[in-house]
Amino acid sequence: SQQGEEDPQALSIQEGENATMNCSYKTSINNLQWYRQNSGRGLVHLILIRSNEREKHSGRLRVTLDTSKKSSSLLITASRAADTASYFCATDGGGYSTLTFGKGTMLLVSP
Amino acid sequence: GAGVSQSPSNKVTEKGKDVELRCDPISGHTALYWYRQSLGQGLEFLIYFQGNSAPDKSGLPSDRFSAERTGGSVSTLTIQRTQQEDSAVYLCASSYRGLIQGNEQFFGPGTRLTVL
Numbered sequence: 001s002q003q004g005e006e007d008p009q010a011l012s013i014q015e016g017e018n019a020t021m022n023c024s025y026k027t028s029i030n031n032l033q034w035y036r037q038n039s040g041r042g043l044v045h046l047i048l049i050r051s052n053e054r055e056k057h058s059g060r061l062r063v064t065l066d067t068s069k070k071s072s073s074l075l076i077t078a079s080r081a082a083d084t085a086s087y088f089c090a091t092d093g094g095g096y097s098t099l100t101f102g103k104g105t106m107l108l109v110s111p
Numbered sequence: 112g113a114g115v116s117q118s119p120s121n122k123v124t125e126k127g128k129d130v131e132l133r134c135d136p137i138s139g140h141t142a143l144y145w146y147r148q149s150l151g152q153g154l155e156f157l158i159y160f161q162g163n164s165a166p167d168k169s170g171l172p173s174d175r176f177s178a179e180r181t182g183g184s185v186s187t188l189t190i191q192r193t194q195q196e197d198s199a200v201y202l203c204a205s206s207y208r209g210l211i212q213g214n215e216q217f218f219g220p221g222t223r224l225t226v227l
Contacts, residue, residue: 033215042115042202042218043154088153099165099216101154109121 006089006102014110018075021105023089024069030092032065033099034074037086046074046087079109113137115219117203123225124193130187132222136205143186144216145178146202154202160186193226200224 004024010038013019023032035043049056049065049072056063062075076083086104118134136143145157156170156199160180171177175193180186181195190197204216 035218041200042220043204043216045215045217048215090154098156098159098170100156101146103151103153 006072006087006105008105009103010106010108010111012108013079014082015079017079019079019083019107019108019109021074021087021107023072023074023102025072025089025091026070027091029067032063032072033090034061034063034072035088035090035101037088037104043088070108079107081109083107084109114202115205115217117201117219117222119222120220121225125196125222125227127192129189129191130224131188131194132190132201132224134186134188134203134205134219136184136186136203137217138147140205140207141177141183142206142208142214143148143180144204145186145188146204147172147199148202148221149199157188157201190224193224195226198217198224198226 029051031048033048034046036046037043047058047061047063049063052065060077065072086106088101088104090099090101092099115137118133122130141162143160146154147157148154158165158171158178159167162183163180173193178188200221202218202221204218206214206216208214
């Protein structure tokens with residue numbers, strides 16, 4: 001079963017606007033990761049946030065984690081057309097376990 | 112250095128045939144993962160290797176699927192007697208250390224398998 005569930009499923013915005021994607025999960029985790037996928041092929045790691053962290057920044061990316069609500073959000077500020085992609089959250093189930101990916105949010109940034 | 116590479120990039124086969132997919136991880140990465148992604152879906156975990164051993168094969172969908180890794184490097188995923196529902200993009204990833212360390216996974220470009 002899916003551990004991470006992203007919403008919205010699709011998001012369409014204009015260049016320069018901010019994009020926020022959310023991820024909810026069911027079980028306890030060691031860490032949560034966000035990945036980007038272009039054109040249905042390989043994924044690129046964006047950011048990892050550990051269960052004892054609440055917020056993390058990387059360039060135009062801001063990730064928050066609320067373990068009490070079992071949710072995370074990915075904020076992309078000042079979006080660009082090149083940010084158009086699918087974004088996935090991935091969680092491990094705590095201890096030794098594989099990463100479980102959600103179905104992703106498809107982001108479209110229009111020039 | 113070079114990233115994760117996969118071959119072939121595309122494979123079209125007839126139902127009932129066997130296929131072999133190859134993954135070359137990043138040099139020095141001890142952990143290797145296989146995933147499957149159907150159209151518009153998330154990633155489905157198949158199998159994980161730590162070195163040459165596979166501590167977690169729980170995701171392999173049937174006994175038609177098998178994988179091996181030799182020399183702690185190259186891995187092959189074999190699908191026997193392919194079925195149409197096997198059509199998907201098969202993604203390989205590697206990481207410097209294993210799962211429990213929560214390391215970033217580096218993905219290859221995938222192999223798009225189409226079973227006619």
